[in-house]
Amino acid sequence: MSPLFPALAARSRRPALRFGDRTLTHAELADAAGSLARRLTGERRVAVWATPTLGTAVGVVAALLAGVPVVPVNPRSGEKELAHIVADSAPSLVIAEPGVALPPALAALERVDATADVTGTGTGDAGEAGSGDGTGAFPEPPPEAPALIVYTSGTTGPPKGAVLPRRALTATLDALEDAWQWTADDILVHALPLFHVHGLILGILGPLRRGGSVTHLGRFDTAGVARELSSGATMLFGVPTMYHRIAETLADDPALAEALAGARLLVSGSAPLPVHDHRRIAAATGRRVVERYGMTETLMNTSVRADGEPRAGTVGVPLRGVELRLVDEAGAAIEAYDGESVGEIQVRGPNLFTEYLNRPEATEAAFTDGWFRTGDMAIRDPDGSVRIVGRKATDLIKSGGYKIGAGEIENVLLEHPGVREAAVTGEPDPDLGERIVAWIVPARPEAPPTEKELADHVAGQLSAHKRPRTVRYLDALPRNDMGKIMKRSLHG
Structure with missing residues (x-):
């Protein structure tokens, strides 16, 4: 089978990851992650203390190379929530950035530092193949093998662990390659947390799968965004709060407006971006923000296409391979694309999770005839675009x-x-x-x-x-x- 990260297997000398002044090429990442992966081989499940650091990225990649399911843990989790996640997922060890303190619930586990063997400086020539064993020692697991167990927000009870198979990762990331015209030449900048789908899977694993590069700011600030987009970055991923701060700053920051105007793609997700922020950014930069729609259990479902016409308030059309329908309260499909009829979004396709860990009843209740019930309410415009109007609950x-x-x-x-x-x-x-x-x-x-x-x-x-x-x-x-x-x- 083809590897999850072809550029690592090919030992590309292109830059892969940059966190602050620490940079790794794909070849250097292959060595760093490969070394750690050999230590992880045979483990049943591992937790990653998902700070916004290079160690988190290396640790997740290493576990994926080794075929060991990863449980990303939010560093801001409260004691009760953290204890539940650890007890529910039962990781055999925890991976963390060296020097980062762990809370008691994780400190009891065996700890492995993620970047202890990283010596690369990221100074290799772009595009030049390297040498070494890298990732070649690790066979690609089957598509249904669990890759990540990501815990939901737990708004209606204890967080549930959504088991995401490897085929869900590849299906979503390859569909976004098509929708966003995403290539190895793209350089992504973001400052999202690394314990969830948007920041980790799209923001870190996405560039690695494409053979491109990602720069993580550590924490969001408009000056960092302007600096990176002005220095060659082509894409920005953010959430509405970030874009709202950008919109508020643009009038007094011509350098930020110029940097955004030069970006190839601005993507917002995880919550609806208010229409007035769309308009303010477009007016100041000439660039329109692209919205996409996904959730932990489904990864990405829809997006406005890079080659399409962005419209404020829509999350675009279903991605390649994703089937999407709206249903009424009786469960009947709503066929009208009239911009008025409200129904619950249901989806099916290779992007879906396989189960909630240890929760067979919850897994069964989440599906109807093979369709996942998202709980999100939407309408369809005449061109098929989806406009989300909120959560059913x-x-x-x-x-x-x-x-x-x-x-x-x-x-x-x-x-x-x-x-x-x-x-x-x-x-x-x-x-x-x-x-x-x-x-x-x-x-x-x-x-x-x-x-x-x-x-x-x-x-x-x-x-x-x-x-x-x-x-x-x-x-x-x-x-x-x-x-x-x-x-x-x-x-x-």
């Missing part, structure tokens, strides 16, 4: 006989000049069933827009039945590590 509001997606109301609220941040939820109402509640962070706290002003603004842009009936003002919206608004906390 928190963002589908049934008010006055209408089914309303919170996302479209949030986008309209964010276009009001008096609104800095907005979230929309539903809460019980004796007359309407549910009333629409807007949670607003005002642009000027001393003079917030009135409830009537916001209701009229929404009614004028959408429909009267979609206007908020209640407005609540906050200093900030509660968000998780990925910038997603934690709506359950709003009512808590």
Whole structure:
């Protein structure tokens, strides 16, 4: 079988990974990861303390070379959550960046430092093949072999470990090669955490599979983005919080605007990017941000194509190999691509996980006739593009006989000049069933827009039945590590 990382097997001298002043070529990464992989061979399962460091990337690649399933662990996990993940996944050892302290739940495991044998400086000539045994000693495991066990956010109970097979990784990354015209010449810059799908699989494993390069900033700042995009980087991956900060900075930072204008591809994911941020970035740079849609269990499902026409508010069309449908509350497929009919997204294809670890009942409940039930609600535009309107559990509001997606109301609220941040939820109402509640962070706290002003603004842009009936003002919206608004906390 072909290897997961062809450029490592070929010992390419192109740069592969850069974290700060530490750089490895593909050949050097093959040596570093290969050395560690020999130590890991035969292990049942390993945890990686997923700090945003070179050691995390080397450790994950080493385990994948050795065919050992990897459990990336969020360094910001609380004690209870961490204890659950360790007990549930039962790793035999933990891989970490040298010198990084581990919490008690992991300190009890045997520790292996990931970069102890890294001596390369990344100074090889681009494109020149190297020598050495590298990755050749490791046969490629079968496609269904588990590659990663990534734990979900646990919003409705303890986090579940989604078992991602190797074919899911290759299917998603190769489909994105097609959708984004991703090549070995691309240099990606990002600052995402490395314990989840976006930052680790797309942001680290994606460039490695393409034979290209990734620069990780360690932590996000607009100056770092501008520096790297001005120095040859071609792609930027981020989440809406990052792009919002970019949009806020652009007016006073011509160097950032110029750097973004020169990028080949700007990608946002993990949560919807507000339409007003799309417009501000496009107006200042001439570049439109591409959105894609995925989740832990499915990796990537859809994307706006690099050769397509980006439209704010859409996550594009299904990726190659992915089947996607919308279903109504009775489970019947919605055939209309009318931009109005709301249904739950269900998907099937080679990008899907195989099971929730140790949770056969949860695995069975997640599927219907082979389709994975995402819990996300969307509509389809006439051209087949998907527009997500929110989560079934928190963002589908049934008010006055209408089914309303919170996302479209949030986008309209964010276009009001008096609104800095907005979230929309539903809460019980004796007359309407549910009333629409807007949670607003005002642009000027001393003079917030009135409830009537916001209701009229929404009614004028959408429909009267979609206007908020209640407005609540906050200093900030509660968000998780990925910038997603934690709506359950709003009512808590």
